[in-house]
Amino acid sequence: MGMGKENDGGDFKLVGFSNFVRTNPKSDRFGVRRFHHVEFWCGDATNTARRFSWGLGMPLIAKSNLSTGNLIHASYLLRSGDLQFLFTAPYSPSIAAAAANQTTDCSSAAIPTFDRAAFLSFSTSHGLAVRAIAVEVEDAELAFVTSVAHGAKPSSRPIFLDNRVVIAEVRLYGDVVLRYVSYKSPAVSDEFLPGFEPVAESFPLDFGIRRLDHAVGNVPELGPAVSYVKGFTGFHEFAEFTSEDVGTSESGLNSVVLSNNDETVLIPMNEPVYGTKRKSQIQTYLEHNEGAGVQHLALVSEDIFRTLREMRSRSGVGGFEFMPSPPPTYYKNLRHRAAEVLTEEQMKECQELGILVDRDDQGTLLQIFTKPVGDRPTIFIEIIQRVGCMMKDEEGKLYQKGGCGGFGKGNFSELFKSIEEYEKTLEAKQAAGSATA
Numbered sequence: 531m532g533m534g535k536e537n538d539g540g541d542f543k544l545v546g547f548s549n550f551v552r553t554n555p556k557s558d559r560f561g562v563r564r565f566h567h568v569e570f571w572c573g574d575a576t577n578t579a580r581r582f583s584w585g586l587g588m589p590l591i592a593k594s595n596l597s598t599g600n601l602i603h604a605s606y607l608l609r610s611g612d613l614q615f616l617f618t619a620p621y622s623p624s625i626a627a628a629a630a631n632q633t634t635d636c637s638s639a640a641i642p643t644f645d646r647a648a649f650l651s652f653s654t655s656h657g658l659a660v661r662a663i664a665v666e667v668e669d670a671e672l673a674f675v676t677s678v679a680h681g682a683k684p685s686s687r688p689i690f691l692d693n694r695v696v697i698a699e700v701r702l703y704g705d706v707v708l709r710y711v712s713y714k715s716p717a718v719s720d721e722f723l724p725g726f727e728p729v730a731e732s733f734p735l736d737f738g739i740r741r742l743d744h745a746v747g748n749v750p751e752l753g754p755a756v757s758y759v760k761g762f763t764g765f766h767e768f769a770e771f772t773s774e775d776v777g778t779s780e781s782g783l784n785s786v787v788l789s790n791n792d793e794t795v796l797i798p799m800n801e802p803v804y805g806t807k808r809k810s811q812i813q814t815y816l817e818h819n820e821g822a823g824v825q826h827l828a829l830v831s832e833d834i835f836r837t838l839r840e841m842r843s844r845s846g847v848g849g850f851e852f853m854p855s856p857p858p859t860y861y862k863n864l865r866h867r868a869a870e871v872l873t874e875e876q877m878k879e880c881q882e883l884g885i886l887v888d889r890d891d892q893g894t895l896l897q898i899f900t901k902p903v904g905d906r907p908t909i910f911i912e913i914i915q916r917v918g919c920m921m922k923d924e925e926g927k928l929y930q931k932g933g934c935g936g937f938g939k940g941n942f943s944e945l946f947k948s949i950e951e952y953e954k955t956l957e958a959k960q961a962a963g964s965a966t967a
């Protein structure tokens with residue numbers, strides 16, 4: 531592949547993308563390691579956690595609830611590989627208040643930043659939604675102080691847990707917080723946070739999901755949101771733009787991806803584009819979520835075919851449902867787009883499972899989206915597998931470059947094109963049918 535990119539193998543032109551040279555200024559303002567966990571605030575944590583466990587193949591690993599002495603909130607942790615989902619719901623306020631009056635000691639909450647008033651307004655506005663994107667940093671106290679000095683709105687000052695772990699929070703967008711977590715001494719193997727107890731009797735589940743790749747937010751206006759987050763984190767813009775690149779009328783969104791130095795923490799943000807034929811899906815989200823929030827979480831599978839077979843077999847029995855699969859014309863075109871990356875066998879499997887394929891100048895992305903996971907047309911999940919971009923680190927160990935294959939931008943046009951083509955084939959069939967009738 532050459533330096534710039536005139537097109538993506540298809541016949542549409544990537545205006546504004548052609549001169550983009552991917553650079554990494556390594557401009558983080560503090561040491562950022564990786565995504566640590568994602569916390570959902572829900573009305574009932576037991577049921578929400580069980581549903582995600584079953585639907586995604588993530589066993590229940592740890593808990594903090596009445597049985598562990600937490601009178602404030604119930605929290606359940608699911609884990610698959612490095613991916614950690616935390617589900618939290620409040621207990622009775624009178625129980626919590628009585629406990630608070632009896633003890634001079636601080637609260638029994640394992641997540642010390644949990645706040646009942648904040649929960650109530652959050653839950654009323656957003657329904658089931660992500661409250662916190664947590665990243666492991668070298669020093670959460672330093673990350674917090676540095677962030678606030680560079681314009682971050684504080685949400686919770688640094689709190690020491692058990693003298694070993696520090697948690698602090700700043701506002702990310704809407705009511706979502708960016709949570710910094712750091713360990714003073716190396717974490718005890720498999721430990722999540724102090725105050726959580728392991729769940730021994732957990733049902734063994736594993737569909738091949740391994741980590742969080744990116745956590746995407748929808749915001750009303752991209753410009754201020756991006757400069758705010760960029761300003762306090764020092765994160766750089768990853769090479770992905772969509773406004774003119776894709777053709778706004780098809781996607782209805784503009785998007786920017788922000789990344790840390792190591793490109794292990796990817797936080798794209800979208801804004802709606804107005805005046806298009808169909809209403810922007812981002813606008814729909816913003817209305818139903820009552821403002822900015824997490825739109826989707828992209829989970830990396832080590833074997834997307836296996837993950838999809840497992841997930842699809844549970845779609846109708848408590849798992850997650852998927853968006854409608856693309857028409858056959860999409861897969862016909864795919865044979866031209868991805869012939870040197872995917873075998874015929876793999877393309878057949880993509881078609882069977884409804885997996886989309888996109889490429890950038892560096893690698894290939896296999897992706898598929900669930901329907902919204904809860905009541906509202908808001909948050910959904912993406913399952914991905916990235917192919918290519920294998921690099922060697924200083925010790926000669928192989929690793930995959932972050933964001934390899936992009937984020938699926940090309941699929942907007944590909945889907946649009948293939949649906950149009952497919953509709954034409956149907957019209958042709960109908961015409962032939964009525965001629966012979």
Ligand SMILES: [Fe+2]
Nearest residue numbers: 746828912937
């Ligand atoms: Fe995504």
